[in-house]
Amino acid sequence: MPTKELHLVKQGSAAKIYVDPKGKDYEGLRRVAQSFAADVKQVTEVEPEIYTQLNKLDGTVIIAGSIGSNDFIDDLIAEGTVDVSAIQNKRECYKIQVVEQPTAGVDKALVIVGSDKRGTIYGLYSLSEKIGVSPWVYWADIVPEKKPALSIPDNQLHVISKEPSVKYRGIFLNDDWPSLGSWVTQRFGDFNEDFYDKVFELILRLKGNYLWPAMWSAEFSLNGKSSPIANAKHAQEYGIIMGTSHHEPLFRAGSEWQKVYSQYGTSNLWDFARNKQAITDFWEDGIKRNQDFDNLITLGMRGESDSALEGSDQENIDLLKDIILTQKELLKKYNLEHAPQILAVYKEVEKYWYGTAGVEGLKDWDVLNDVTILLADDNFGNLRKIPTKNERNRSAGWGMYYHFDYHGGPHSYEWLNTTPLEKVWEQMCMAFDYGIREVWIVNVGDLKPMELPISYFLDLAYDFEAWGTGAINRTVEYTNRWVEQQFGYALEQETCLGIAQLLGDYIRMNGRRKPEIIYPSTFSPIHYNEAHRVLEQAVMIEKAAGKYDELIPEQLKDAYFQLVYFPAVASANVVKMQIYAGLNHLYAKRNSMLANTYAALTRETIERDKYLELVYNSGISDGKWQGMMSSPHVGYIHWNAEGWKYPDVNTLTPARGSLMIVDVEGTEQAYVSGTANLRVFTNLQKENYRITISNGGEAGFEYQVRSSVDWIKLEKIRGWIEAGETLQVSVDWEKVKEASTGEITISGAGNIVKVKAAVDWIDIPDMPPMTFIETHNIVSIEAEHTITRVSKSGVVWKTIDSYGRSLSSVKMFPDAVSFEQPEDAPCLEYRILVQQDTDYSLTAYIAPTNNLSQTSGLKYAISFDDEAPVIKDALPTNFEGGNHDNEPWCRAVMDNIHAVTTSHALTKGLHTLRFYGLDAGLVLQKLVLSAAQLPYSYLGPEESFYTSGTASILS
Template identity: 35%
Template sequence: MLGTGLAAVPVLTSSAAWAGGRDGGGDDLVVTEPGGYISFSGGAFSLVGAPVVVSPEDHPGVVRVAGDLRDDLARVTGVRPGGTIARFPVLLGTIGRSPLIDGLIRSGKLDVTGVRGRWETSLHTVVDHPMPGVERAFVVAGSDPRGTIFGAYDVSYGIGVSPWHWWDDVPPARRDRVWVKPGRFTQGTPVVKYRGVFINDENPALGTWAPAYFGPGKAPGHPGGFTADFYARVFEVLLRLKGNYLWPAVWGRAFAEDDPENHRRAAEYGIVMGTSHEAPMMRGIEEWNRHAGSGTDPYGGTGVWSYRRNADAIRAYWRAGIQRMVDQGFEGVVTLGMRGNGDTSLPDGDGIELMQQIIADQRRIIEEVTGRPAAETPQVWTLYKEVQRYWDRGLRAPDDVTVVLTDDNWGNIRKHPDGPRSGGYGLYYHFDYVGAGRNYKWVDTANLRNVWEQLHQAHAHGNHGLWVANVGDLKGNEVPTEFFLGYAWNPDALPLERLGAWEERYARQNFGEAQAKEIASLLATYGRLQARRKPELLNRRITLAGDRVVYDDRQTPYYFAHRELERVTEEWRALGRRAERVERRLPAELRDAWFELAGYQITATANLYALREAEFTNLLYAAQGRAATNDRAARAEAGLDRDLALADRFNSRVANGKWRGFQTQPHIDYGDVERYGPDAGWQQPEKDNIALPDVLFPAVRRIEVPQAAGLGVSVDGAEDAGEWWPGGASGEAVLPPFSPYQTSPRQYVEIFNRGRTPFPYEVSVSAPWLRVDRPRGRVEQQVRLEVEVDWPRLRADRAEATLTVRGAGASVVVRCVAERPSGVKARGFVEAGGYVAIDAGHYDRAVGQWRRIDGIGRTGAGMTPWPVTSPSRTPGGSSPRLEYEVTLLSAPGEVTVWAYLSPRNPALPGVSGLRYGISLDDGPIKTVDITAGADDGALNTVWARNTSDNVNRTATRHTVTSPGVHRLRFWMVDPTVVVQRLLIDTGGLPELYLGPLESRRL
């Protein structure tokens, strides 16, 4: 458990211990959902026109929040309440600090059982005749000042004010009747003690907008700094979301210097200040960078950020940070440790022994400056990237220090608590990232099902000390930010079954009841589709060449085979159309909020997919000399124009231009090393650290199309190799095999023109069982023909035929193979085309406890052993497993079983890997460790591929002795493995990003 805050004034920490649980206590004290005691039909107390009264002796943050509550009541009811006692007031105050509240307690009018002495806990209740002249009062009492503040904002939430009302221009619905229900209500005590966000990677978006809107920073020579007026808006939304902790922006910014009022404003609002994992001792790293030069720094040192070479100066610098915290009296959690300048690793020689010395020296400074034992000042040590390696090799911080564990920057936790410590553990999690394999900064890409599963693991393993999320610019990551902070407050209120209800409540709070269900569905689908791949990575294909990972930044990760690129693009188009329908149906006053919170992200990403499809189709067509080449180039360029137009609407038209300059994050031009230098593979398009406007990369191609018609033919399955006939391939044209069990899209032949003059075409077939949907017609640019088998007319188990395409004086013969084995009675998932594809949630039998998590996978559900704290098992016998019945038609022989799993890390204490078992029939169980083999933040290229693709693919080989029905078993070895899909390759599995569609199940 973390200690309480510094005893400086004003701080919000009560003298009571943190309970670390949600139970409000007291037999009649009801723990509700946010605002659950508010009614719009009737109740015990009307809030319309009720004055909000607070004692001036209370904490300044409580006095301030009373004004916000008055404003919120006025927004909703249209009646501006006063601030003096009346017959029916709202009484707001802190137990032990408010004479109003303490007087009610002494007189026996207010029962604070279950609230008094707790951490950040509030009571909401109606009291009759609380004092002379008052007939009835609605009392909001906090166990400490932050509890009171959370209680006030919870009323605001209950009456319909969005926490994002300022940040996203969300107007509340007007209400003539707003009531408080009878009873004693509480939001309980938060499970995670410190719950916060890290504003990071804020250039160019937030970094451009904020100084223009609020005015430049006040540090001489640093106009890009963020001021107290900016941070006040951050503090407010953080408190409305029941957060209490902040890591301030760091990209060229220094919280303490950019506005001398920043720390005072944080104290006024009641925010606990911290500094990021790279910035120890309450000092932002820019406070060093701005003043240290070559060979000099303000502390008598050499200016180098090296504890081995400049320790005296760095200690003096750190001492000044702790002294400032004490002098200014703000509440803080002190970061310990040290990383390299610019959030990089320390030099190799600066390892465990030096880190031990650093932490010891830092704690000695804390004791000397505060005059108290170090354990009385909250401290954290974050095991980020290479620092976790120090922990794994035995380095430990003192027991009272909170050890903050981290994810891998891509939403996969790297480590769970290693045993009890008085300081407990924390979590640093990412919704935004700058680094390898590539930045993701543009729009929200969090899949809440994935976030829930990871946060549930942290909760289940007892990680409750301090949680902080990297939220990038904050605006744009509203959904995951609100979810993260809400879950940290009360994980038990957000079980898996309630994720859909949470999304619906979020939609209702911001957009009203009428379209809440559709908006919730849109948000869930958006998160699932985005989780397939970050938008910034849509022009990077990552493949394996033996043991080597190969990056191609001029290629789509999706394939033309099985129409994969077309299908995923159409999914996004459909989602975009749904979003546009929602916007049309919303009242005009909600459309700005819709565009800011969801509409832009959905429609702009849908447009990006359409742009990429046109771009990569253009490059294919150019290589084939198609007449449609230039049209696809024009479509891609139109997509870029629409991308710019959507950003312009955000910047110029939404909220009358309030957000001008915000939507400026590059997201299309990644990878252009020739233009931006060697870091372009991962870093945003920029020059001299300034982000640049997007251009198309790779660039589209235009060709000179001859006048004369020319026949070209491409066939399904050959386009990824760029093959076409008659002149663009060395072998024959062959369609993928036909099967009555196939679920892949219908095979096709595409006839294209290589000239500008249209021509007639004709297709003939050599067998009556082979059919083409349009055997004759006219080709302007291109025509796609779908080919199918008339199965009743096919007599053999296997047959071959040809179709011949004639046109423009040329012809192409395409070979077709149909397969329908008759000697096998099929059951379960049936092989077709040389493979079986299974979605993991569609098992035939589950032995032991498993949990299905819908939407966690790239294509659907995932299955994971349950509970997540289960011990590891040796597979076999009656141990937990999932069983799948399959029919294999091409046996006997060797098959490869591919498991598609969420790209998790070996986070379990005492377990070095992350394993599962796989077996076929009664064959041996093959145990697989999915760990990429890395132990620090640099990790390795296999990890980079897994996180970029958001899947971990592993393979095992098995022997099949005969065709027929077989049983595939997926065995639990370690908990926390999430299996999404299982693919059996009998020799024909196509190369696809998502894998083929699920096989037919009989």
């Protein structure tokens, strides 16, 4: 039996769309119906008409409306044709159903019924996705597949949606100059309703419902074009719940006060203690202006321009009480005392909420019982505080203010996405598990280029069951689906998977260290081959972006550039720039002509950076995004962009001669050409080695070699060997094994250089599986490579793939459980072989989690064999998450790690290392055991050799 189909467009004719003009949600549904009709036109060149009279309908039609706000749908419900019991009295749900011959003249109706206005809108936009229109159709120029007709099988059009997991789900446009502000003013003239209509549509397409508008120099309720209040009116029509940021109470934008204070008095002081009546009147006018719109009303107050209040803790808490009581009286005066309200516990306000040893905070003040408390991360994506078990069920609930962008200390980041989805998953799942389910709002800066994380954040909030704690390691799947949604119709599946991998790789690279604060000295050019390893990763990202660009059809080139190519290549280019500059500094110090090679490469990347920005602003989408990519993003030396600069380089004057430098893994010596011996100490069993050769000519030469039986590589060397000559590098591994020394022979153009190397040659006896072997005083272990994972009290260790600075991370789940004593806690076990009797240091690399309550730290315990565990707190006693004057926190968020060391006396031989998790939120990434002080590197030693085998899990 053939599948029945519903024809949206057939033979140049489109199904009519009906919305009820008498419905209270008519204005919003009309706008979204027009948006949906435009989507159909993009696909088919045929635009459906919108009707408000039933007797004009015929053929196949689309009927959209919410329960109680569309007479025709209500009749279908009353007669039992449409059953809405699954969505009635729920928030933001919809049902889609095909109804045959619902009224005279209509053959078939696609009924989209919402439990409320937003439910209906979500249903309409879900139909847009079914016909191949991305939510990012406007904001990333995603051109959908063109089709002469649109038919959808009936069996795909019977849908009942879920109720959203989080009640208020939204974004905050912030730090909006120079990029977003420049683009908005040149394209729309101002932050007016023409601009915000595009934002509202995007939020609704992504099934969000909440917005904090741009506020650096904009006033949402004054910037309308058709009328000052037009932005707010349009938000109401669309069904967008408006808020104001954490420091903008009672509907008033932060920048309004200094413009209008003279209407309320003679003082411009934003100081409630000294200017109470004028500020109160100012707030009252905000209520009068916006009282008829749906808002989540911000209470409280901070200092001028989002600064801290002045005064002692007691004075500020008392002042906040006076402020909140005044605000609540104003709301009561205008019958808004039961309207939803929110208080942001942000930065220093957190202290006023919890109180101090000598000062009672606001958390037990019953005046706030009906107010949602908005907690915050530390501005770098790490939660600061979470509700205790006894606090989680407060009637007004909890919210979370999260960041993908931040303007503040220790350094701002406002350019590209630097927050991997795995981090968003881990942190926001913890928020949800701790009962933070009323509000999720994320600072997205300029909105672009945060397209992927915005989609993920809102989808996670909408459907936590699908993507949350119970769906560990689905971020790759999410990214695959997202790429498929944007490009899938035009590309092979393999290509889509490759693009998704590229997105994950570049974001992870940025998450390791934000581009603004990568410097020439960040990655060691000497130790562990670190700079070259990171450089290789950046080059691979760049090559992959170019490879897929060649496969993108012309109509999607602009979209690919915005969503993939630019953020990936621009990020990789900054990494290359700083590493090249670091290598330039290294070789200039050595008086090596390689300095000139790296100076040239650094300059190339600087020009590349400028060019990529120019293409984004002027060379794509017919210049649509002029100004959108204008944020400084290199070489920050202050908390903001002031004083930023591209890296400096040194150029040496060529002086031809026979002086050469041979450098094997950071040990160098200068000598004349010919046969020479240089004793270096390195582990030739390691996979990758870099040999650098240079002279006094134009330039030097550098490349990597890999340890293998026939370790031979032919290359050309500029400056030392005449053009066309070759260089041969070899090592006789049999002699190395016999004598524990190695001789690297380098020959070319009649010259021979021999480098002798003392080798740690280890014949590995029969060892249990997963035994890590000490070499050169180090055992380095990726956290997931356990021999056993022991669970306790139902708490188990799970691997979070691709999370962190190297391989992965492990974390305890459920993630809301802590332990006082190691013997009660789950543990990880590792097997190691050490080569000496001595004192070792064990460095634990732990994700930069903050202390999540007033009393907890981030404690773990370590034991070797049967010794008593040693308890250690990853956070020093003076640690204060989110305080840019607190050096330990600043270091942690800049490095994106807590690196914590304990000391242990060990004897030569096999040992079992146990790592116990004590405090909730602990995320382990890596362990490094060392018998000597580790030299500087950003990422630490690469993982050590270990015997083959698999891990086990014990309950």
